[in-house]
Amino acid sequence: MKQTTRALRALSTKQRGLAAASLLALTLFIFSRWDNDGPEYYGPAVGLEGFEDDDGGYSYGALELGATSRQPLQPNEMCSWDTAQEAITFDKAVEKDGWPTKYEHMISESRALRHVFCPVCGAHDQVIRFPNRNLREEGRCSKCSSFNRLRQIAEAALPEVQRIAGIRFNSLKDLVQSNLAIYNTQCAGVLHNILHEAPRYVCSEFISTDVSAGSIVHGVQHEDLQRTSFNDNTFDLVISGEVLSHIPSPYQAHYEVRRILKPGGSHVFTVPFSPTDLHDQVRASVEEGRLVHHIEPPIYAGDAIHKNGILLYTIFGKETVDKLCMLDFNVTTHHLHVGAHGIIGKNAWVFVATKRV
Numbered sequence: 013m014k015q016t017t018r019a020l021r022a023l024s025t026k027q028r029g030l031a032a033a034s035l036l037a038l039t040l041f042i043f044s045r046w047d048n049d050g051p052e053y054y055g056p057a058v059g060l061e062g063f064e065d066d067d068g069g070y071s072y073g074a075l076e077l078g079a080t081s082r083q084p085l086q087p088n089e090m091c092s093w094d095t096a097q098e099a100i101t102f103d104k105a106v107e108k109d110g111w112p113t114k115y116e117h118m119i120s121e122s123r124a125l126r127h128v129f130c131p132v133c134g135a136h137d138q139v140i141r142f143p144n145r146n147l148r149e150e151g152r153c154s155k156c157s158s159f160n161r162l163r164q165i166a167e168a169a170l171p172e173v174q175r176i177a178g179i180r181f182n183s184l185k186d187l188v189q190s191n192l193a194i195y196n197t198q199c200a201g202v203l204h205n206i207l208h209e210a211p212r213y214v215c216s217e218f219i220s221t222d223v224s225a226g227s228i229v230h231g232v233q234h235e236d237l238q239r240t241s242f243n244d245n246t247f248d249l250v251i252s253g254e255v256l257s258h259i260p261s262p263y264q265a266h267y268e269v270r271r272i273l274k275p276g277g278s279h280v281f282t283v284p285f286s287p288t289d290l291h292d293q294v295r296a297s298v299e300e301g302r303l304v305h306h307i308e309p310p311i312y313a314g315d316a317i318h319k320n321g322i323l324l325y326t327i328f329g330k331e332t333v334d335k336l337c338m339l340d341f342n343v344t345t346h347h348l349h350v351g352a353h354g355i356i357g358k359n360a361w362v363f364v365a366t367k368r369v
């Protein structure tokens with residue numbers, strides 16, 4: 013006790029004030045948790061607010077409370093990047109072959125990848141050429157025209173469908189033989205061309221805010237991924253390639269995807285992702301689903317429906333994994349490097365968010 017008193021005296025008034033404030037904050041925090049099971053999420057308005065820890069870390073505690081139904085979120089359901097399941101092959105390749113890996117090195121010398129198996133269409137012995145350094149969006153399969161990033165989605169999706177269906181599929185094309193309920197968030201492009209004959213395949217596009225969910229416009233189903241027309245627990249597999257980054261409230265969309273996935277079902281997706289950034293870079297602010305102003309200079313991506321392109325709202329950082337875990341997903345991050353399947357380049361990240369059973 014004497015030692016404690018002496019230690020207290022040694023503190024300046026400011027330090028004592030800080031210590032008292034910390035003690036008060038801790039007491040209030042413990043009190044606030046006393047008769048709660050944990051932070052609660054009130055759907056459907058999703059807003060995850062992160063805050064900096066004193067030690068420089070980052071965590072989530074303040075969930076924006078909005079609307080009606082209560083869905084308690086237990087603290088032990090939260091996870092971090094470290095605890096989310098990871099599937100890293102790129103790092104192993106760098107460890108084995110050095111940087112640049114032998115495949116990237118071959119590309120830098122303008123040489124093609126040979127004897128490639130395409131996990132999208134199942135074609136063997138492909139010669140994959142990369143006409144420029146945009147490795148992620150290049151390297152076409154001569155049979156199905158899939159490029160690097162689409163093969164990454166296939167590579168990550170195939171183990172998921174094997175787990176869900178209990179059958180091994182060699183390529184996405186084989187899913188046409190399956191009875192899986194598949195939702196593609198795009199109605200154009202190579203993956204649509206490959207999958208659209210599957211018996212329980214559904215696709216949609218975002219057409220306009222003036223169109224109601226589920227409407228068919230010129231033969232295409234309109235859905236806003238933040239609020240779709242699908243029933244709960246409908247799909248085994250949801251696929252989205254570079255879609256979430258163009259949605260004003262991407263976590264609202266993730267929450268909606270969770271609703272329409274069956275328990276154990278997976279959302280396999282790619283987004284613009286910066287693995288060295290902790291935080292998502294929000295590039296435009298939105299209120300009630302409408303663009304308010306640009307925080308960063310606008311970037312527009314080409315789109316099959318919208319001729320002027322679609323705005324990039326978010327470039328995702330590592331916090332996206334924490335946020336998905338908080339939305340009750342198990343998350344697997346794939347950092348791929350599978351030269352034999354035409355998958356190269358250090359930006360080969362694919363996320364799998366599986367709805368917890």
Ligand SMILES: [Zn+2]
Nearest residue numbers: 130133153156
């Ligand atoms: Zn192919």
